[in-house]
Amino acid sequence: MPRKKTSLWLKGLQLLASAAQPKKKTATRKRTPRKSTAKTVRAARAPSASAAGKWIRSYHSAPPLAGHLVNHLAYALYVPASLASTAAGEGAPLVVMLHGCKQTAESFAAGTRIGRLAERAGFAVLLPEQAKTAHAQRCWHWHGDPAQSEAPAVASLVEAIVAQYGFDATRVYLAGISAGAGLASALALHHARLFAAAGLHSGPVFGAATSTMSAMHVMRRGAREDPLQLVERSVDVAAYAGMPTMIVHGEFDAVVEKRNAAQLAAQFARVNRLTDAHGALRVGEMRTYSRDGADYTDWLRAGRLVVRLCIVRGLGHAWSGGDAREAFHSGKGPEATSMLWQFFRRQKRAH
Template sequence: MRQLRSTVGAVLVFLLAFLLVSTLTAGCRRSGSGDEADLVDSIRSGGRERTYVLHVPPGYDEGAGNSLVLAFHGHGGQGENQERLSGMEAVSDANGFLIAYPDGIDRGWNDGRGINEGIDDVGFARDLVEKLSAEYGVDPKRVYATGISNGGFMSFRLACDAPDVFAAVAPVAALMSVPLVESNRSTTPVSLLLMNGTGDPLVPWEGGQIGGALGDRGEGISTQASIEYWVALDGCATTPQAARLPDMDPGDGTTVTQYVYPGGRDSTEVVLCEVTGGGHTWPGGYQYMRESIIGRTSRDLEASEYIWEFFRDHPRD
């Protein structure tokens, strides 16, 4: 009974925290940043009106063959939540790339695990890239996807189902789901960066049931198996180049080791950032829920900057 009460209590805390975060961010779609405005817009896709937030950096040059990043929120969130969590617009401003934060139907993505079945989110991503590319002069070789949790699983799906669109993807706190592994028929190489925490209570490092105390959210293969899947598909070297990153905050309870698998087909590469002690979090982002629910946030790595540098260095060949 005590265990049941503990589980129920954790779920209630999660729901209350989510409502608090949603309330705090509901009015945070900013009217402007720097020289340009953040645009809240919509597009017709799959018979539905789909919405997104677009951040245009100051001084954006539409004729420069620019990069586009789609950043997908986790389950229960919206694009504005991912914008706030990642702080990626600051990286956009410093480096001049477009970033779009799409909104999922019912706050989720059809990432292949049976969530939001019947919603064509791959089609939505394709349509959004086509629209923004036409309007903002995006280089088709420099289109990328990232996201956390459900959004990270969605990034994996786009690498499988839209490799002609996305040159590289960077899932955070996510795995290759068992259904996606079983259904994927693509052999097109895509560069991949994965950031996972060994202490993630919702998406376990070793794979298995996803969701923890929040309920069954499907099954994933392990972090290492997810990496090996893409190393094999891309044709990368099977022995990684390993390096321990500087422990920038010894008090955060985490360390980061980087594993680089170079030499893939069409100049692709696979990278794993193992966040030892890290939780279901965005490294360098804010602690959006209590550690007892989602685990620790690492301060040894600024995920948004690292992800952009990976994207910048891995356009389509």
């Protein structure tokens, strides 16, 4: 007989807490949030000898949309102790993290160590979670029409959480790995008003896959078509507000071929209007260099970094510099979590 749902929630909360603070101490308490469509299920305090932040496990009901795959999303939210003196972190930045296939909010948080960094840097973390009823392997539906994917539900969740907790709407950042990076691309391009910057780790090129079969082909080989034409079909580049983006990929990724990363970088250089429709640099400058076991290509405008491509040497399909005890995370390479935050913290979305 399966365990009750309550015990599953509690197990997840314990893993989330340990991802934020490894010291042993337990305490739980319920939290009553402000009114919102996001309903709080249970809150837990991370174990620590001193005051620690809270991991909150909850779910969100997005407005129903015709043809929408899912409008009920579970999620985990971390509010660090450094924000405890404010009304649940009012005015703080928010980082949205989208897990990959066969992952949960808990395993992604533990593998990336995002809670520990959030505690030090003072930002909140939101981890939407795909339901097994929507996909048996918990994969997001990143291919096909973004309007028919989970992107609208995630966008609705982000809006609800920002409104409920009073996070800074101009400093909301988006990151994902693998299928989560695929969905993050769709959100960055079709819900750009919500995010100040994006981070795509081990993700597929945007717009090339229209079905499960074509998605497999794209993952193995990248897009057959010109990636710039693919993105221009979906986005009005002239009207697009822009999206600073960092792309991280393993050199030896056998699940999502690294050609996808180069194509993604070309797409985001284009939508940020750094290049023309043929990929030629039109403004700013492009730099290539190597350091810390990775090869970088940067696109800059007026000396400011807008798009970065980072290929981690020797890395497979895994989060760079993560906790190797969690699946799809590797201790190899630069620490992607810190690298992304250093990129995010310099970005702010205009009102």
